[in-house]
Amino acid sequence: MKVLFVYPDINIRGGALSYHYGIGSLSAVLKKNGHQTAMQHMFGSYNPQAVINKIEDFKPDVIGITTVSFQFKFVKRLLKDIKNYGVFTICGGPHVSLSSYELEKTDGLNAICVGEGEFALLELVNALEKKEDITNIKNLWVKKDGKIYSNPCRPFLEDIDILPYVDRELFDFQKIIYSDYDRAEFMASRGCPYSCTYCSNGGLRKIAEGRYVRFRSVKSIISEIKDVITNYNVKSIYLNDDVFTINRNYVQEFCMIYKEEINIPFEINTRVENLDLELLQILKDAGCYRIAMGLEQGYEKFRKEVLNRPMSNAKIEEAFKFAKQVGIKTKTFNIVGFPFETPKIHMGTIDLNRRIQQSSAVIYIYEPYPGTPLYKTCIDNNFIEKERENEEFVSRTDTILKLPMFPRSEILKCYKRFSWRIYRGKSFKRAVIFKLYYSK
Numbered sequence: 001m002k003v004l005f006v007y008p009d010i011n012i013r014g015g016a017l018s019y020h021y022g023i024g025s026l027s028a029v030l031k032k033n034g035h036q037t038a039m040q041h042m043f044g045s046y047n048p049q050a051v052i053n054k055i056e057d058f059k060p061d062v063i064g065i066t067t068v069s070f071q072f073k074f075v076k077r078l079l080k081d082i083k084n085y086g087v088f089t090i091c092g093g094p095h096v097s098l099s100s101y102e103l104e105k106t107d108g109l110n111a112i113c114v115g116e117g118e119f120a121l122l123e124l125v126n127a128l129e130k131k132e133d134i135t136n137i138k139n140l141w142v143k144k145d146g147k148i149y150s151n152p153c154r155p156f157l158e159d160i161d162i163l164p165y166v167d168r169e170l171f172d173f174q175k176i177i178y179s180d181y182d183r184a185e186f187m188a189s190r191g192c193p194y195s196c197t198y199c200s201n202g203g204l205r206k207i208a209e210g211r212y213v214r215f216r217s218v219k220s221i222i223s224e225i226k227d228v229i230t231n232y233n234v235k236s237i238y239l240n241d242d243v244f245t246i247n248r249n250y251v252q253e254f255c256m257i258y259k260e261e262i263n264i265p266f267e268i269n270t271r272v273e274n275l276d277l278e279l280l281q282i283l284k285d286a287g288c289y290r291i292a293m294g295l296e297q298g299y300e301k302f303r304k305e306v307l308n309r310p311m312s313n314a315k316i317e318e319a320f321k322f323a324k325q326v327g328i329k330t331k332t333f334n335i336v337g338f339p340f341e342t343p344k345i346h347m348g349t350i351d352l353n354r355r356i357q358q359s360s361a362v363i364y365i366y367e368p369y370p371g372t373p374l375y376k377t378c379i380d381n382n383f384i385e386k387e388r389e390n391e392e393f394v395s396r397t398d399t400i401l402k403l404p405m406f407p408r409s410e411i412l413k414c415y416k417r418f419s420w421r422i423y424r425g426k427s428f429k430r431a432v433i434f435k436l437y438y439s440k
């Protein structure tokens, strides 16, 4: 069977082209089982033509679309635009996993996948090929003759080493590497143990039975990295896991083998709670050049009570001090425009970023995701401006919230001024560059 994947990535800000691990993994499993796959990345403004061309050339039996919440409005448009081709359509990814009601409401959509999709999609494609019943496949909700068939989820895969390496050939992976300063991305794990109220991980964890946070064996990830650096031109590596440092023994083992067998610079995502001087030194010795951390909000009480991020500011400052001490660069992710935040509370984020002296800082505007506690807060308090929900803007550069305590105009102002405010005392040149970048 032929499966065409669609990766909607419309109105996303950023220089690097992105890879999609979910599609890569689904495609690898299908190919291993004798099916053919193709992929269309939708980038820039909404334009269905490239997908239509692919449908005409590749003639797929199934169209599989991945979707985060922000992209779903474009997915709905696409489903309408390709409806006439009569191809079976299925959507998966965090948005539909936490909003399965979308199946009933969405014209042109035949099924959705809730949670992990590798074996559900394989079963679906096999059943369609043999013209068998498709209404009782675990993880799938299927719409047939106006009726919705919803099925329970199979447990989370216990051992993710059983999966083949993600299919990188499906994308122009070398082009993706070149677009990101010759850096190749990997994931050693699935899931996150924390429950920040604005993030989908808390909801995704409850979808199925079993362990949500799983790491591949060090042997398996090292061997994939070796494979990729042999076949592509790569100068550094980014481990894109939600939090790479959850298990200290794992990090130690990884660092030891990585240094011996790979030995090129790498970056990870981490959390301050997992870091101490010793671990940072181990990371540094193995070639870790930068750690990226969600700081999100700098006012300790707000961060704890509204965002469920209980780490103290003292702990954050200590972790950044240690990173500096061992010579690892740091990057913070910050958000402005949370429900109940005020311009004054946001200044806590500016102050903390100034104090910790990170090497770089990124700011986004809060985006509410269905299925998260903070989305419910937005609904309960009537904070979402319904008329603006389908408005087109670049993801996380504007808000659809109407907050009495933080007007939209103020949120936009804080977003645009963020880098200027944190860098101007430190590096005037950098402050000006970022001021221009965010003022666009």
Ligand code: B12
Residues within 6 Å of the ligand: 007, 008, 009, 010, 012, 013, 018, 019, 020, 021, 022, 023, 025, 026, 063, 064, 065, 066, 067, 068, 069, 070, 071, 090, 091, 092, 093, 094, 095, 113, 115, 116, 117, 118, 121, 187, 190, 191, 192, 198, 199, 200, 201, 240, 241, 242, 369, 370, 395, 396
């Ligand atoms: C790594 C990562 C990225 C990477 C890679 C994206 C990717 N998914 O591969 C990059 C940096 C590119 C990225 C970008 C963004 N991300 Co991101 N990202 C993650 C992270 C940390 C891990 C995702 C991952 O790779 N998991 C492993 C793979 C194997 O799982 P998966 O992609 O979910 O796919 C599985 C299932 O979902 C399902 N599935 C997925 N698609 C499909 C399609 C079909 C047809 C089927 C049958 C099944 C299926 O089967 C797959 C295999 O089991 C998650 C957090 C998390 N733990 O999920 C956030 C997360 C997915 N990201 C998020 C967001 C918001 C974004 C951005 C919008 C940010 C931005 N504005 O730039 C963009 C959107 C990009 C896009 N157009 O989709 C949110 C989405 C929340 C939501 N409800 O919308 C998450 C959940 C984090 C959060 N804050 O809650 N991200």
